[in-house]
Amino acid sequence: MDDADRPGNRPPEGQTGRTVDEKRQRRHQRQRQHQHQHQHQHQYQQRQYRQDQHREPRYRQDQHRQLQHRQHRRQQRCPHCTYPIADEPVQGTDDAPGPFCSEACRDGEADDEIVREHGYKRFPTGVEPLDALVPRGIPSNAFVLLTGDEGTRRSELTTELVWRALTRGEPAVIVAFNDPPIAVLERFFTLDWNLLPFLEMDRLRIVDCFTHRLEDRDAFQSTRNDWGQFVGGVAEDAVVAVRDPSDLREVASALERALDDLEMTETGVTVLDSIDEIDTLVQDRLLHNFVKDVRATVCKARFVPMFASATTSGDRAYPIDDEYVFDGIVDLRLADHIVPETRLTQLGVRKLVGAQFVPQWATYAVGPGRGLFTFDPATESTDVFTAGTGTGTGTEARFDGPSYGGP
Incomplete structure (x- = not known):
């Protein structure tokens, strides 16, 4: 290695090559240039931001005023029809x-x-599990199918729908295909609901589509005990007889007479018990047309809701193949997967046109004087079913809001 190439031997100033100081100065100069460029760019962005902030307020204020105007208009309601003012x-x-x-x-x-x-809009049914799933109420012009397995207490549900309407001061009509009128009335007394005052107040009609199917009607009437004869006498004016239940036009006519007697328009409840029994009397197409006609003349024209019960047992899920006929479908099921060694009843809304509903299953039981009530199957099953009356023992199974069980 030459002496000039050794690390300690640097070229003197004025000769070829650069000193360490010169390199350091050039490096600092480049750094200052970068800093100035960055500072100028930052200042330019700040000026642009201030200009944008200066230009945008009027546009944003106009946009905010328009939004407030639309919101205020949506909140305004017409004093006549009570609906929001859309335009x-x-x-x-x-x-x-x-x-x-x-x-x-x-x-x-x-x-x-x-x-x-407001009767033709939405109404609470008064049935706990149903109102828990439809908190804003069921449309008053709805035809609702209550369908489920045997043992899901559909009869108790339809009975309570009628009872809650009566206690609200509204009339009710029951179209009875499954049982005679005395048996229909007995369901209320079984649930510890005294129906006699409402019969005297003329708030109830029973369209009897059962009795005239019997071969010996007089013998049937004579075999009733003293209590049955007493209740039958009180309810005599409330029964509308149908001579031929297989003639659905006669059934529809009897239903119209019952509704006219009670002046039912935008008030009350109608119950059809049950579609399965009608299905055994007539062809499918006749049943289909009957449901459509009743839905039009009762629900849509009078704004009186109708609840029809049906079973899901058998090959078909519904007695009528076309589900669109119904405005709402409420499913009732037996569930044995929630609590070991326990078969529970649950209710869920499958469909309900014109209303919001909670897409869950509500676990329920039935108690005298209380009707259907919801409970938490994980914590309250023992209290509910050991009490026997649905009121619980020790820790009571009360309803403090929607309690849902199942998946």
Whole structure:
């Protein structure tokens, strides 16, 4: 190695090569240039941001005002029909102060055409497990199918639907194919519900599609015990007889008479018990048309809800193959997978047009004086079923809100 190439021997100043100081100065100069460029770029972005902030407020304020206006308009409700005002409101007059959703409502308000009754909208049934799954109520113009296995207490459910309507001060009609009127009335007394005052108040009609099927009706009437004869006498005016239950036109006519007697429009409940029995009397197409006709004349025209019971046992899931006929389908099932060695009953809403519902199963039991009630199967099963009355022993099985069991 030459002496000039050794690390300690550097070229003096003024000769070829650069000193360490020169390299350091050039490096610092490049760093300052980068810093200045970065600073200028940051300042430019800050100026652009300030300019954007200066230009945008008016646009954002306009957008915010428009949003507030739309929200306020949605919150406004027409004083005549009580529904939200969807478009620009119609100004009122001296006879009908507004704003209104339409000219028709404004004119109706001025003419005192009252339509603000809420009976035709949604209503709570009063049945705990059903109301827990449909918290905002069932549409009053709905035809609802209650379907489930044997042992799911469908009869108790339809009985309670009628009882809750009566206790609300509304009338009710039962179309009875499965049992005679005295047996239908006995279900209320079995649940510790005294139906006699409501029979005297003329709030109930039973369309009897069972008795006239018997070969010897007089013998059937004579075999009733004293209590049956007493209840039958009280309920005599409440029974609308059907001579030929296989003639569904006669059944529909008897139902219309019962509804007219009770002046049922936008009030009350109708129960059909059951579709399975009708299916044994007539062909499928006749049953299909009967359900469609009753749905149109009772539910849609009068705004009176109807609940029909059916069983899922057998080859078909429903007595009517077309599910679209029904506005709602409520499934009842037996479940033995939740609590070991225990078969529980559960209720779930499969379909309900025009209403929101909780897509879960509600576990329920039946107690005298209480009807159907929900409970937590994981913690309250022992108390519910050992009590015998549905009120519990020790830790009571009370209903403090929706309690759901199952998957």
